[in-house]
Amino acid sequence: MKIKSSPRSAKSLLAHAAFAAVLLSASLVTTAQAAVLTSLRPLGFISAAIAEGITPTEVLLPDGVSPHDYALRPSGLQQIRSADLVVWIGPGLETFMSKSVAQLPPNRVVDVSAIPEVKALLLTRQDEKSHEHGIRDTNESGDNHKDEQYNMHLWLSPEIAKLTAIAIHAKLLELMPQKKDQLDANLRQFEDELTKTDVKLGKMLQPVQGKGYFVFHDAYGYFEKHYGLSPLGYFTVNPEIQPGAQRLHQIRTQLVEQKAVCVFAEPQFRPAVINAVAQGTKVRMGTLDPLGSGIALTKDSYVDFLSHLTSQYVSCLK
Template sequence: MIKMKKSFLIRAVMAASLLTASVVTTAQAAVLASLRPLGFIAAAIADGVTPTDVLLPDGQSPHGYSLHPSDLQRMRSADLLVWVGPDMESFMSKSVAQLPPNRVVDLSAIPEVKPLLMAADNQEQREHDIRAHNKIADDQQTAVYDMSVWLSPDIAKLTAIAIHAKLLELMPQKKDQLDANLRQFEAGLTKTDIKLGKMLQPVQGKGYFVFQDTFSYFEKHYGLSPMGRLSVNPEIPPGVQRLHQIRTQLVEQKAVCVFAEPQFRPAIINAVAQGTTVRTSTLDPLGGGIALTKDSYVNFLSHLTSQYVSCLK
């Protein structure tokens, strides 16, 4: 009988402990970023204040992604959601609209960001995609922008300021830490920006091609000049005629390098460059594999810079 009472008491204590832990975990604030690079910026501002997590798994593209029930739960339970906006992540639009505005940072809606947005290179295709996905009437006007805005150090700084402001509203008691984190992020970004500019200066005149126009903000910021975009579907190997056109283009324009992204199969990249002296490399616009820390955004920019320099030099 005594043993049974002891066993019951032990189970009761354990249950109470688990319940307490659950309450603490639920009450603990959290920042959820839609994409990994936004998580880099958020992690710097929230460092030592609240955890940061990323919605999309590594290797997943925001184009064509569908939310799972677990994703919806994470969005609802997060204290702050950071996303690029409906033009990039239309799959999130309806769910984000149900969240309180004070718990959302929409990069595309930040007033200071809007003047910095760049028109998409492939405007016609992007406008067609937007119309088709959102069922916009043909007579409606649609603004078609390149929304890979996290690749702009200037927009990254504005994003950090917006995240800081929202977290300050939610956690005024953490003001000192949040302020210190923002100052540290801005100082680190400025220092890294100068360093990377010097690293990229010797290759500014080197010609290269990309498969997609993802890196326009980074290229504009650092004075890089891509010769063009090869418009190759990462899932479908180009045909013989298209390969011949690409190789002719690479040789005639004396390209030094061709940059692909991680979703491109090596066979496609090798086929494009075969028979030429053009080097090949990969640029990762989402920073896969980089851990979320207070320094992850500057590490992300530094990694991209090294990829450009190693191929173009």
């Protein structure tokens, strides 16, 4: 006897089929998620070079967003949990990731600040104050930074970037040993390109090494020390907090006395306070982008990032 399907059972079958399709789609999305997840875009530049042709790289923070005072979203938490390898600076900068990363096994994490060779290169606040030639940190910016704390903007050091690449290579090699030849080749190419670019940028920056300037916040210590630049100081330690009146008066005095040729703002933070302080002086206004906003993740993106930052310095200081 032939059994006829009722309209209700047909609808039920369609509903089940639709639900199964959704589950399959979600499964495909999950498996397609990045094998390497970096906290910040510049770390994504380094990871993309090492993982080129092997596995994708994604960045946790949206483009142009600063890690200072960032709040982790549920989608970001899921990204951290599902990634094969998470690369971050460490708890000294991305406090919003600390709990989530602590739950991952060590072989799935690269903590840049914890790399033994990097520890020896960390700059303290005292190091930076001795490097600056003008205004020191009077700590009146309203933050809790102490002199013994480290500058955690580690990706701005070409030397630390190389050590980071080596650490990422080692972790990926552990996770996928069958890709050894490609990983080795990628690391060699990254190191070679970085060495050549470093020499070129050093020559570009040499003519402006003695020229004084102010930056918006203290992100650039490693880059400045590496290339022998002459910062006079910065407006604030924490870019989320406006500098105090005494700091602004000190900066204004130096600008009036023409001790600085440039004041740099940032794409993420364009405070009116910089324009107000520089108004009526001969100082030029420039922009530095410490996060490489808009630069695509490719095998050459880190050296492109350094080159772009160098051009921003030179265009204002030269």
